[in-house]
Amino acid sequence: xxxxxxxxxxxxxxxxxxxxxxxxxxxxxxxxxxxxxxxxxxxxxxxxxxxxxxxxxxxxxxxxxxxxxxxxxxxxxxxxxxxxxxxxxxxxxxxxxxxxxxxxxxxxxxxxxx
Amino acid sequence: xxxxxxxxxxxxxxxxxxxxxxxxxxxxxxxxxxxxxxxxxxxxxxxxxxxxxxxxxxxxxxxxxxxxxxxxxxxxxxxxxxxxxxxxxxxxxxxxxxxxxxxxxxxxxxxxx
Numbered sequence: 372x373x374x375x376x377x378x379x380x381x382x383x384x385x386x387x388x389x390x391x392x393x394x395x396x397x398x399x400x401x402x403x404x405x406x407x408x409x410x411x412x413x414x415x416x417x418x419x420x421x422x423x424x425x426x427x428x429x430x431x432x433x434x435x436x437x438x439x440x441x442x443x444x445x446x447x448x449x450x451x452x453x454x455x456x457x458x459x460x461x462x463x464x465x466x467x468x469x470x471x472x473x474x475x476x477x478x479x480x481x482x483x484x485x
Numbered sequence: 486x487x488x489x490x491x492x493x494x495x496x497x498x499x500x501x502x503x504x505x506x507x508x509x510x511x512x513x514x515x516x517x518x519x520x521x522x523x524x525x526x527x528x529x530x531x532x533x534x535x536x537x538x539x540x541x542x543x544x545x546x547x548x549x550x551x552x553x554x555x556x557x558x559x560x561x562x563x564x565x566x567x568x569x570x571x572x573x574x575x576x577x578x579x580x581x582x583x584x585x586x587x588x589x590x591x592x593x594x595x596x597x598x
Contacts (some may be wrong), residue, residue, distance in 0.1 A: 401584050413589035463584035471583030475528040
């Protein structure tokens with residue numbers, strides 16, 4: 372399967388704590404993106420990191436990328452109950468000769484307890 | 486802009502019936518993607534279009550599935566005949582540039598009895 376793997380599958384933390392999610396993928400990539408999905412809703416884009424970047428910040432989000440290990444992490448600092456959602460990584464890579472298609476990982480379900 | 490619009494939001498049908506899901510992408514977005522989401526298989530890319538032309542349909546599960554994009558503002562995903570294992574949430578997404586941020590619709594939840 373081309374699909375990436377995310378770790379952990381589920382994470383439960385208290386409000387105010389930091390949450391870290393990891394993503395591993397299998398092929399060379401142009402960029403890696405993180406998305407959020409609230410229950411019963413569509414996915415919402417959070418952040419994009421290019422293959423030549425190692426770290427990127429956006430508000431309370433910090434993303435790292437290690438292309439040598441084919442892995443990325445998403446850190447959410449000072450979590451809030453409203454951060455409760457599923458988080459997915461997606462890679463724009465070289466799949467069967469076709470590019471420009473985003474392949475999503477398996478997702479991490481984050482629960483932030485108030 | 487209203488975002489990506491999908492219809493219907495919910496569809497319940499019986500095995501063997503034809504199902505048509507519809508998508509209106511964001512104006513000016515040249516790429517359109519169809520994904521399927523299930524608990525067992527996660528988010529699977531079915532097919533994507535660039536400038537109304539299908540580029541990669543390797544994710545379409547079988548001949549019962551077909552997708553069209555007759556113009557820049559409309560796409561359909563058709564399942565004929567439908568089977569219970571097709572039950573899933575089907576998402577449409579669009580983007581103005583290849584490999585860029587995807588804008589998702591709210592999905593069409595399909596239940597095949």
